[in-house]
Amino acid sequence: MTAALDTLRTVFGYESFRGDQEQIVEQVIGGGDAVVLMPTGGGKSLCYQIPALVRDGCAIVVSPLIALMADQVGALRQLGVNAAYLNSTQDPQERAEVQRAYLAGELDLIYIAPEGLSRQWTRDFLSRGTIALLAIDEAHCVSQWGHDFRPDYLALGELAELWPDVPRIALTATATDLTHQEITERLHLQNARHFVASFDRPNISYRIEAKDRLQQQLLSFIRTEGFDGDVPLTGIVYALSRKSVENIAAFLSRNGIDAMPYHAGMDSRTRERTLRRFLREDGVVVVATIAFGMGIDKPDVRFVAHVDLPKSVEGYYQETGRAGRDGLPSVAWMAYGLADVVQQRRMIDMSDGDQTHKMAQSRLLDAMLALCETADCRRVQLLRYFGQEIAPCGNCDTCLNPPATWDGTVAAQKVLSTVWRLDREFDGQRYGAGHLTDILLGKENARIAQFGHDRLSTYGIGTELDANGWKSVVRQLIAQGHLAPQGEYGVLTLTAAARDVLSGRVTVSFREEAKRVRASGGRSKRVATELSGEEGLLFEALRTWRYAVAQEADAPAYTVFSNKTLEAIAQVRPTNVDELLTVSGVGEAKAAKYGEAVIDVIADFDSL
Structure with missing residues (x-):
């Protein structure tokens, strides 16, 4: 057994790698560079986390998500991984402890924002320790033509010269050929191996309709697809303006939906409370600008809705990809109208960019319009934008109800x-x-x-x-x-x-304007459809236990065990910790921490 596979099984609790994961991991462990294009939910994080545990030293993970670093680190610590972060939210004592642990060689991974890594002091400090690898997450942020451009990402190319012997891996969930090329050039990864997975997310049903009394359309959609019986499901609603975000959140709240606004104009404490509720509770709907969601690892988001036309297919794909990370049926719904097109064109015409930039933005908008107005399969059109061809999916609105x-x-x-x-x-x-x-x-x-x-x-x-x-x-x-x-x-x-x-x-x-349709298979479900009878009841008992544990630890529930892992436990019904270790998603650290409690839940259930 290789060191990588052994780590996968003992730490993360998985029996085998998926797709290109094993090749990527071996490339980085061997000291080589890699560029990884893999859809949300495809297992990108393992591609640098496992090499971080196998190689000597500490992995530096560049992430633009300061608000999420604590949860990312917390999830790794649940697995027994020595992880930490350095960012502006920490007080001097916390920073000093992380710095001490890094220099003492006690950390496996350390998360840093690109703004922090662009400072000379940070680079000098990190150079005093042993760096195992450099992982650049959300690498599409380096693209000046992209939808999430971050200027500080441009400086990350300098790290190739600063630490020439350190392997680097750049990862993103979305990239056209142009963005892929920019990532390669700007991060100086011309000699890297490139791994491009299929961008298809077959569990997501894509639906687009013309605006007609937008708020009522959105409410109707959520009432139809946002509930499992009477139980509300988690979702995200995207709007372009802060005013729209607040108006829509208020409208949904008045109509019985647990909706909260989120945008950059709100104070940081309010945003943090909203994010914490979204990550830790079920059935919450966040209405947000596109600043919300990147890097959020919540697996059970059942729907993503857009009430304004996204600026690009890349942005749309990235945002809709936050639904259904657990592989269960989910819906991406959008309403758009002529006013959206006019507004987007006006924004391009009035932007500060030169003519080349405006033409590039116009091409992005044209591709988005083509996706909205196609009479063919949405998924075919979407993946074709990324250079990938598939057969019609049978699970989007134009497949389920072909427009005349x-x-x-x-x-x-x-x-x-x-x-x-x-x-x-x-x-x-x-x-x-x-x-x-x-x-x-x-x-x-x-x-x-x-x-x-x-x-x-x-x-x-x-x-x-x-x-x-x-x-x-x-x-x-x-x-x-x-x-x-x-x-x-x-x-x-x-x-x-x-x-x-x-x-x-x-x-x-x-x-012709298509009739509104529901996702194939009816409403999205919180649990896999094969769980029924006693298995379904045991799963709910395990969820109740998990919720209490997560509340006590002030952590998102999925960092204890994912729904998929709980489903597998309910099906296997282990009677001891050794049997629990055979369940996918249960590694040694979690078995040691939660194993006896899980066995007790099962035993108590069986005694009823």
Whole structure:
């Protein structure tokens, strides 16, 4: 048995590696560098934690997640691993103790934020100890084109020259070819081995629908998918603005959902309380900006909802990936509308970046729109963005309820002609979707009369669709690249591609608005479906015990044992600690710490 496999079994309680884990671990143990692209829940942490325990010295783990370091370290200590962190939340005495332990060679891993590692004092201090390896987590933060860019990550490339003999491993749960290339170049990992796993998360059902009374849509979704019977499930709702976060959290709370807001404008103590409740309790819904969630290891998040259009497919994938880390059915739901597109375009146009940057951001948005408006499998479209091909999944909204498509060439020509005639006949006047819709429907209002737009040849020629239908047409024309919002007010202009549609050289197909569907298999469940009868009851007894232990230790429940491990214990029903050690997820440290208590829970249950 190799040292890596022995560590996997005795410390972490797993019988075998998954996917590329073993090759990655052996690469780093042997002193080589690695770049690892692996989906959330794929076991990235083990790829540096096991080498940290096998190699001499202490692993330096670069993590941008100061608020989560204590929980990350606490979870490792539960396994008997000597871990610590250094960050700005510690008082001088705590920092001094960590520094002493590091220099004495008593630590296996130490977590440090990139901002801390960019300081010369920190680098000089770490150089006084023995460094086993350098792990750069959330490595996509180095990408200036990415969704979570952190400037201090750019300085991490210097560590290759500072510690040339120390193996380095960069890890991320999402990266396009461009981001992958940036990680490699900026972190000076050109000689590293690269490991790219499938990004598919088959347990997540992706669903996207048009906005129509957004708050009621969200509430309906949560009431349908956010409960297991009468028991509320854990979820995250993402919004772009702080005001939206607060309004939506308040709305959900008024309607009986245990929802809390989280954004950077709140004081740190409130944010910390929210995060602690989310990690330690079941059934909590956090409404947050995208700053929330990266690195959170909570396995039983059953749904992630977006009430605003994400800026990129990478961001969307990263955020939805926080659902279902335990492999059980979960849902990624989003509602978006034309106003989202206009807002995103306006933000790009008004940004401080140069033209190259704005064009890159526009391409990211175009890809996100294509995902929203596709009539094909969402998962196929999503993974294709990352350069991976799969068959249709059968578990997204477009697979479960394939949207009909219709020949929208004439409708498209009516919209595009209206835009063209306003520009040509009224001295360059440009308007948004609402005004175009009013013209096509022949609405009589003061604005149309004031500007004489009722004299347009397209006035009143669009009565075959209602206002929502025309807004859908405009939205899809933008997604297909025939219209482009511009300026502060998002007025619509023709693109070069629109000419071929107007001339009839190109036909246009649109998707009909799909009916709302539920995830396959019905509502998401907190427990595996095969647990029933006595096994299910024993599982609940073990969960009750785990909750009490976690409360006493002031730690998230999953750091004691995961749901999967409790399910396996309920099925195996061990009668002694040696039998407990055969259960996946039970290592020697946890067996020594909790083994007798678990056996007592089982014995008490059997005596009933």
